[in-house]
Amino acid sequence: MTQIRPDLDSLPAYVPGKTIPGAIKLASNEVALPPTPRMLAAIAEAATSGNRYPDLAVAGLTARLAEARGVAPERIAVGCGSVSLCQQLVQATCREPEDEVVFAWRSFEAYPIVTQIGGATIRTVPIDAEFRHDVDAMVAAVGPRTRLVFVCSPNNPTGTVVTRAELERLLAAVPRNVLVALDEAYHEYVTDPDAVDGMDLIDVHPNLVVLRTFSKAYRLAALRVGYAIGSPEVATALRKVCSPFSVSSMAQAAAVAALDDEEVLLASCADVIEERVRVRDALLAAGFTVPQTQSNFVWLALGERTAPFAAHCLDHKVVVRPFHPDGVRVTVSTPEENDAFLAAARAFQE
Template sequence: MTEKFAVRPALSTTPAYIPGKPPAAVEGIESYKLSSNENHLPPLPGVVEAAARAAGTPSHYPDPAAVALTEQLANHLGVPAERILFSAGASEMLASLARITLEAGTEVVYPWPSFEMYPQVTALAGATQHAVALTADFRHDLDAMAAAITESTRLVLLCSPNNPTGSVIRRAEFDAFMARVPSRVLVVLDEAYWEFGTDPEAVDGLAAQRTHPNLVVVRTFSKAHGLAGLRIGFAVADPEIILELRKAVLPFSVTAMAQAAARESLSRVSEVEVRAKEIAGLRDELISGLREQGWQVPESHGNYVWLPLTAGAADFEAQALAAGVAVRNLKDGVRISVGPEAAMSRVLEVAGRFRAAVER
């Protein structure tokens, strides 16, 4: 009898990442994919052209240190270049952070529900996971998260705005939390949706690093900049942490095309910020429309809206798909990415019919 190939034991408890479903084709209407938090707006002028020029020599490796982009971003953020490291999307950076901190016998703390890669990358490292439930209003329960930290904890993951619920961590509660975290524990603040936020009290990870050297801020060009398909994210952290991360991030993982597109987009950052606020406006209009129908929708600061559901999540997803709209079914609810106005109108139609049927 042929023996089964051998894999690490940690794989038995590691969930596979399941991407958002594509929309179904429905005759006579346009379909919309609102299941992956993609930026629905067209690329900024010059971004595609910059990427195309960089693709002219595919036989050459990209700059492994992304020197030009690092210097440009350092100037924009007002931080030294040695505090910045790029990766193939924020996802690779999160996986690298798990690799440099976690192993069997160690522990990680993260909120739940939150970004679906947290359980994947931390389980793969062999760590014991403490997934701390959100509060009743879908925010981080920072008191419970602080209480979950033990002598074996090496990593804490925070997400603000939180994916999928959209809540932000506010400065005062963040500082109170960090005061309870031992300095030996690395705390990651995942700010992938930072640009869409409109809460003036939300913690700014870059500002918080001035007093919390064990804090790592992770951001991305995928969302507000609209470069998800090119895979480029980055971390800002103490230079000693960056040095260790360089050992875990794969060499040449950020392509020349991604670097060139990010540089062009960063040179137009004021336009990126305006577009992000336009998307935030559509988000708030969607929330308002859903609340008018009677839905209890939490405030969101991402480019998505969380619709709390339990047993009805699969039914809502199916009805949305039948109407040409793909949403993200996460069992306890559905996450709806912000799309064009026509897509938002379609979502409201589906939600209105669904709610009327439930209340009948």
């Protein structure tokens, strides 16, 4: 009989947002706008060499990122989306089943998956009553077998942020041999001046690595490209455990073009930010519990009403992302799609 790891039977599945014909999809935090013309042209040109392997070293994109972010190229590792980089971090830091990965919960659903795939031990810390990371509890959870700590800010799926002061407190308390990964997949939507920006701290804390992605604000979710910035040692380790040729030529070319069009792409985030305020205010007025969000989605803390609410929205041709029995995450989209969701949400309260 084939020898498959028995622990895979208990592996939590990553559940993507449903795509249902005729329904509005607000389940995957996708950006409503397509890539820019410059990005589309770069993708089309790269596709003409689809018969050739992509650049294994991702040299062009790495150099362009180094220029854009003001760091040396050897401090950057590019991966097949930030999810893959999360898994690579587990592989690079954890060698034995007793090695621990600490993260808040509820947080990004990929963390327990990549930890278990990496053969490490999951150690979760409950988020607090305001749906935020409990930094002091996370510090207390770090022990002699901790190898990696994930901090998600803005937190997916609750939208809350970790402040700079909080992350500095965590970094000051965590041993230098424990790697802290600050997952900033939604960084471009942050307006809170107290929120941490990992790039401000990487020079001071060599055990900090910052993760970012082109999937959200840069409109490249389908092409799967993200990057990590940290010490040269961490970046080198991430490249060593990366699956060869995992970042396609189209993804590399599109990401370079996105950096060239960065001003245009980031300007469009302002529309999402304006809409998220309107959507949250409307939900609060309707009687829902919705924490302050710094991302391109809102979190409805519904408890046991989570599954019925998701089903109700689907009946109204709106697809949301339920995390039963905690709550529902809803992407902030165009005003028209947001209005359709708000109408469904208000009807649920009637």
